Amino acid sequence: MSLAFHINGVSLGHGDETVVRDLDLDIRPGEVLVVVGASGCGKSTLLRSLAGLLPVRGGALLADGAPITGPSPDRALVFQDDALLPWRSARRNVELPLAIRRVPRGERRRLADHWLAQVGLADHGDRRPGKLSGGMRQRVQLARTLAGEPKAILMDEPFGALDAQTRAAMQRLLVDVLRTTPATVVFITHDVDEALYLGDRVAVLGPEGVRTLIDVPEPRDPATRGTPVVRAAREEILRSLT
Amino acid sequence: MTTTLAAPARETRTESSPKRPAGRQASRWLIRAASLVTALLIWQWLTATDATLWIRFDRLPTPVEVAGQLGLLLRDPLYYLDIAQSLVRILTGFALAAVAGIAAGIAVARSRLLSDLLQPLFEVVRPIPAIALVPVAILLFPENEQGIVFITFTAAFFPILVSTRHAVRALPTVWEDAVRTMGGGRWRVLLSVVLPGALPGVFGGLSVGMGVAWICVISAEMISGDYGVGYRTWHAYTIVDYPAVLVGMITIGVLGFATAGAVELLGRRVVGDR
Ligand SMILES: Nc1ncnc2c1ncn2[C@@H]1O[C@H](COP(=O)(O)OP(=O)(O)OP(=O)(O)O)[C@@H](O)[C@H]1O
Numbered sequence: 248m249s250l251a252f253h254i255n256g257v258s259l260g261h262g263d264e265t266v267v268r269d270l271d272l273d274i275r276p277g278e279v280l281v282v283v284g285a286s287g288c289g290k291s292t293l294l295r296s297l298a299g300l301l302p303v304r305g306g307a308l309l310a311d312g313a314p315i316t317g318p319s320p321d322r323a324l325v326f327q328d329d330a331l332l333p334w335r336s337a338r339r340n341v342e343l344p345l346a347i348r349r350v351p352r353g354e355r356r357r358l359a360d361h362w363l364a365q366v367g368l369a370d371h372g373d374r375r376p377g378k379l380s381g382g383m384r385q386r387v388q389l390a391r392t393l394a395g396e397p398k399a400i401l402m403d404e405p406f407g408a409l410d411a412q413t414r415a416a417m418q419r420l421l422v423d424v425l426r427t428t429p430a431t432v433v434f435i436t437h438d439v440d441e442a443l444y445l446g447d448r449v450a451v452l453g454p455e456g457v458r459t460l461i462d463v464p465e466p467r468d469p470a471t472r473g474t475p476v477v478r479a480a481r482e483e484i485l486r487s488l489t
Numbered sequence: 490m491t492t493t494l495a496a497p498a499r500e501t502r503t504e505s506s507p508k509r510p511a512g513r514q515a516s517r518w519l520i521r522a523a524s525l526v527t528a529l530l531i532w533q534w535l536t537a538t539d540a541t542l543w544i545r546f547d548r549l550p551t552p553v554e555v556a557g558q559l560g561l562l563l564r565d566p567l568y569y570l571d572i573a574q575s576l577v578r579i580l581t582g583f584a585l586a587a588v589a590g591i592a593a594g595i596a597v598a599r600s601r602l603l604s605d606l607l608q609p610l611f612e613v614v615r616p617i618p619a620i621a622l623v624p625v626a627i628l629l630f631p632e633n634e635q636g637i638v639f640i641t642f643t644a645a646f647f648p649i650l651v652s653t654r655h656a657v658r659a660l661p662t663v664w665e666d667a668v669r670t671m672g673g674g675r676w677r678v679l680l681s682v683v684l685p686g687a688l689p690g691v692f693g694g695l696s697v698g699m700g701v702a703w704i705c706v707i708s709a710e711m712i713s714g715d716y717g718v719g720y721r722t723w724h725a726y727t728i729v730d731y732p733a734v735l736v737g738m739i740t741i742g743v744l745g746f747a748t749a750g751a752v753e754l755l756g757r758r759v760v761g762d763r
């Protein structure tokens with residue numbers, strides 16, 4: 248129920264421009280791998296390739312040993328903002344992946360309500376995205392993603408547009424929700440503290456490939472914040488970012 | 490685009506006038522009615538006094554004469570037959586144009602091959618005013634009736650096509666990406682993202698299309714119909730029955746207004762508030 252990614256000598260790009268060259272990275276099944284890196288270094292490009300939306304230029308990009316050739320419901324992509332269909336209510340947005348999987352109508356509704364409750368929006372199912380706050384919209388997106396029961400969740404700065412408080416609440420919610428799913432998570436962020444709070448490992452991406460790969464001591468334990476080991480990890484990430 | 494612009498406007502309106510909507514609304518309607526009545530009075534005055542400034546009002550019928558004629562025609566079954574005939578023509582042409590225009594607009598916006606294939610054709614035919622196709626219509630179709638529907642269709646087709654194409658091209662890719670990574674295929678993307686996403690723009694095209702469809706159905710009827718409001722109006726002119734000409738024009742105006750309102754209303758129902 249969780250995917251392993253195998254990235255071997257992969258080059259990625261748009262048009263004539265090659266963005267990532269010769270990238271090697273193994274993502275373990277069930278782990279939360281956080282990717283950080285300077286703006287424009289190709290984090291989103293990598294994520295879109297993992298999602299199957301962007302073909303690779305060269306090298307091998309494998310999900311559970313099979314080359315990634317196109318999108319699949321196994322690999323869900325979570326966007327920064329505005330990825331919900333604005334003409335559908337929150338509930339109907341969450342029902343969408345279920346409809347695509349041909350889940351019967353009644354069951355769809357039950358599951359959608361279940362996932363909305365999981366993200367604390369049980370009472371907001373009838374609202375359109377335009378009538379929800381940014382944090383609520385991201386929670387609906389999370390519910391929609393989880394409803395599809397993907398084996399991997401690819402998140403591209405999902406909390407990047409939120410204020411600090413909402414962001415902290417969303418991080419806690421994500422940690423709670425991820426406990427109940429076995430999915431592998433690849434999470435992109437610019438926030439080193441977020442990376443250290445959420446990740447099992449943190450990869451620092453540069454134009455030349457993965458610069459550093461750090462094992463997070465005591466992942467997802469808020470009590471470790473500010474302890475010397477975590478501070479050391481933080482320093483190391485910041486060093487390789489510059 | 491239009492919906493995001495409309496939303497804040499609606500909010501400010503409800504906020505700025507929480508107490509006086511009824512009184513303000515009534516006074517606005519009063520002004521609107523007064524505007525129409527004044528226009529009628531000026532018309533009556535100009536025609537009753539046979540004013541000849543530089544333009545001449547001595548041959549134009551007075552509103553009272555027109556009202557009398559309208560009263561007569563309202564009791565004439567032929568009047569309703571003409572209206573029904575024109576409505577059948579315009580609704581047939583418009584419905585065909587809506588289906589074809591939306592389908593072609595999506596096809597051209599979504600497929601490079603279809604765009605290369607169809608776009609040049611559309612660009613060449615589009616500048617031709619639909620009414621200039623009357624000779625072609627006469628040559629192509631065995632009956633007048635089909636020719637008129639064809640001309641109406643052509644007139645409404647292009648605004649619908651162009652609006653649909655623009656609306657589809659302007660859709661953010663993130664919605665499509667989201668649906669594809671949920672495992673949605675081509676048809677799912679079309680039905681769940683492209684169609685509903687383009688709907689506000691499509692309805693803009695439908696409104697414009699309905700307007701030009703009326704222009705063309707009336708003109709076509711004047712040239713080659715044997716029933717219909719346009720034909721009757723032109724016929725009245727040839728037998729020098731000016732009040733009947735004006736009744737025809739007013740009828741066209743009311744019908745155009747009603748159908749435009751119907752499209753608008755349907756648009757609001759279907760698009761909803763986003
Ligand atoms: N659709 C596109 N077409 C062409 N070039 C693109 C496209 N998307 C991204 N690029 C280019 O690819 C490079 C990497 O972009 P990418 O979005 O992957 O960076 P990123 O690491 O996600 O940056 P950020 O942290 O700012 O989101 C950039 O130089 C960008 O200009």
Ligand SMILES: [Mg+2]
Binds near residue numbers: 403
């Ligand atoms: Mg990015």
